[in-house]
Amino acid sequence: MTDVLSTPGRPAMPERASVPTFAVITGEQVQQALSGREKQLVELVEAAYRLHDAGDTVNPPSYFLRFPDRPTARIIALPASIGGQAHVDGLKWISSFPQNVSAGLPRASAVLILNDHDTGYPFACLESSIISATRTAASAALAADRLSRGRPRPTRVGFFGTGLIARYIHTFLNGTGWAFEAVGVHDVSADSATGFRGYLRQAGATAPITVHDSAEDLVRASDLVVFATISGRPHVSDPAWFSHNPLVLHVSLRDLAPEVLLGSANFVDDVEHCLKADTSPHLAEQFTGNRDFLNGTLSDVMAGRAAPPADRPVVFSPFGLGVLDLAVGKYVYDEVSRAGNLRLIDDFFHELRRYG
Structure with a gap:
């Protein structure tokens, strides 16, 4: 200098x-x-x-x-x-x-x-x-694009959790050219779900918007699922919910039980950062005793060292890098x-x- x-x-x-x-x-x-x-x-x-x-x-x-x-x-x-x-x-x-x-x-x-x-x-x-919300949303939009290449591009998006992060992820998906035929919303707070639906309308969403009372209904009705909750431990444990092989942006990191991850292809932003602090991938590592369930990082996908399969759910779990x-x-x-x-x-x- x-x-x-x-x-x-x-x-x-x-x-x-x-x-x-x-x-x-x-x-x-x-x-x-x-x-x-x-x-x-x-x-x-x-x-x-x-x-x-x-x-x-x-x-x-x-x-x-x-x-x-x-x-x-x-x-x-x-x-x-x-x-x-x-x-x-x-x-x-x-x-x-x-x-x-x-x-x-x-x-x-x-x-x-x-x-x-x-x-x-x-x-x-x-x-x-x-x-923080911007870099999280930009990372999610980047992952949605990169991890949907070589697979059918999602046309139905579902937001599980409807706070600030969900709003920013929707903004970045919309701002990077994504268009959806249907939008699903689910939150443990009915007021939050209703408020998020109002935001979507104000943001110009023209696709039908469904507020799902059931978490299972939201997941099954979406081929791009965004988890943006404040959950501290897994609350989604049935792999059958994901039998239609959606792309899952597991932004909140602690929603999915190990059984769901073990039935999916898993990508993270950084292996060492993500597999700690009782994140879902960390619990999966403890459950299996290894890291074989990981398919790679988002950088591996961008560099062509790994590719998301079309015959399984694909889960992106970003820890969030400083x-x-x-x-x-x-x-x-x-x-x-x-x-x-x-x-x-x-x-x-x-x-x-x-x-x-």
Whole structure:
């Protein structure tokens, strides 16, 4: 990052670095930077997956902060580093407090810290619930496309869970050219299912929309099934529900019992990340004592090293990689900066002289 000054006969001396800046980017700015750019963002996420596959990332395990007095709540730290055009380090700090919903607040809230690659100084803090939902939805849309190649393309989509993530996944499917003959909706909350149906109509959905009282009916009526729940343990255990070989975007990771996964072809975003923390694939590994039920990663499919079969259900279980948050977050930072709308915090860094 710093230039090197040199004169004949003297050792090169580094130029003094400029005072680091620090910006705060609000949720409104994030949304403005990302809105309507679904195709571009799917390409951005695909590029991040390729960098991860090539080893041009650092993505340590996520760290879970849990609370004995609030067993349903958690806060997760996702540190990461990514090369390529983003060339940035950082941390997503995201909380999940399900009881917020009954109080009229979103379940999840998050911030993303971006650190300069050369100095390590944090240079931005971004509202990140939108960034997190965006990278999750872009990953799901990418998987839907890649995993449906060589198979009949789904025409009936079903959403199991109807919160923010489901809404963003629908937006990204719609924004990347998917059209469906029928849309199914199921949620344990009737109000949430009704609200999601209203959103679909407002978003311009013209296909028939069915709110299914039965989870089984939703799965059997859909050849693309999106699981976007807050379940902490499997609640779908009958492989017969999937006998029509649908493509399943298992975004919430803990809905499917091992029996369902063992009757399916299974793809993940990262093997080591996904097979931990009692995810459904982790439970399947514990049940079988091996990882033979895995067919590969999404990157394997993109690189032609693996292919989804047509004669079994295909399940994509993404743990969610911090490098995706960094890629999308750096994109937002660059867009806000280009527009001249960065909100810099003057004198955020104070002790910048070594000896005072």
